[in-house]
Amino acid sequence: MELTVVMPCLNEAETVETCVRKALACMREHGIDGEVLIADNGSTDGSQQLARDAGARVVHVDAKGYGNALMGGIRAARGKYVIMGDADDSYDFTALLPFVEQLRDGADLVMGNRFKGGIAPGAMPPLHRYLGNPVLSFIGRLFFPSAIGDFHCGLRGFRRDSILKLGLQTGGMEFASEMVVRSTLSGLDVREVATTLSPDGRSRPPHLRSWRDGWRHLRFLLLYSPRWLFFIPGLILMTLGLVAGAALTFGPVYIGNLAFDVDTLVGASAAVVIGFQAALFALFTKVYAAEEGFLPEDRRVRKLVDIVTLEKGLIAGGLLALAGLAGLVASLVHWQTRSFGPLIPSESLRLVVPSATALIMSFQTIFAALFISILGIRRTKETPIDVAASAAEEAAQAVSLDGGEEEPQSVPRESTKA
DSSP states (O other): OOEEEEEEESSOTTTHHHHHHHHHHHHHHTTOOEEEEEEESOOOSSHHHHHHHHTOEEEEOOSOSHHHHHHHHHHHOOSSEEEEOOTTSOBOTTOOHHHHHHHHTTOSEEEEEHHHHOBOTTSSOHHIIIIIHHHHHHHHHHHSSOOOSOTTOSOEEEEHHHHHHHOOOOOSTTHHHHHHHHHHHTTOOEEEEEOOBOOOOOSSOOSOOHHHHHHHHHHHHHHTOHIIIIIHHHHHHHHHHHHHHHHHTTSOEEETTEEEOHHHHHHHHHHHHHHHHHHHHHHHHHHHHHHHTSSOOOHHHHHHHHHSOHHHHHHHHHHHHHHHHHHHHHHHHHHHHTTTOOOOHHHHHHHHHHHHHHHHHHHHHHHHHHHHHHHTOOOOOOOHHHHHHHHHHHHHHHHHHHHHSOOOOOOOOOOOOO
């Protein structure tokens, strides 16, 4: 079978029959060998029977949520290709051919783009059309090397085997973003075709909740991009802190009527420490995600980890510690010149703050080197089936060796005379 059209369904009695008939009619018109599969997520309005009557196959998915329903349908699909779309009659299931043609041409994922194809009046709330979708799609293109213009289009086609290999995990509305992000990061052939969006045919409110589901999409994009979540903010903080700290170490800085002194130096020190910690978290996340298979391995990060070994990390941390201790010794000498009496903060803090910052960063560096070394420990991931297979193979080899030993030659019997 070439194509399965998968529709997630939760109480779509008003529209599911129409969607099924449109999809089947499109496949008959273009000679596509296919089926319509309804991934029912617990409907109580008779949607299942209406779908069957219209010619669809229905599978029940226990796990609640948009992503869970779709994954259940994708696993149950019989087609080489899958086209997914909502069962609310907002997508045009009579125009599936452009998706199939791109898939036949070798695409792994074909996204619909509603902004190119046309959005009918009233089909998309203004908040989604002018803020939610454009902003989240822009963030997706910024965070990941993707050219997709509509990250959240619900009508999309893909090779079933390619998507199953990704091991998608999210169960909610953010499933739409995960599919695009994981496909892009895995180097799949992702394309885009224009599609349309019409007002849905339901009399009840949609399942989508604007702010809740929008935040879930944004959260997913951030969590899958340690560079933008940790590294870039950390680098900005570190740079600002180092520039300000270097300027204030030698005395106050005046900008017009504003005077920046040791109080600002303490803030600059905090920015350096926080920024350095954020950059380390980006590195931790990259290494852990690559080891566990959540993200593809980053060659630059792997090269950095190979270069910055545990020993080099310990040496760098030790040098920072020595610099911090040297600064603290200098501050003690400065205190001695004051006969160990009261100090002038504007003088003493210029020694103490940079020294304390260096000491803090030295321990951060040492702990980071140790932690990355722990993350880099390779683990054998054997399942019980793997263990049983290994045991069977060893037993077979043992039997083969026993059977291959040279047997003692038989001694010919002496001939006897009658």
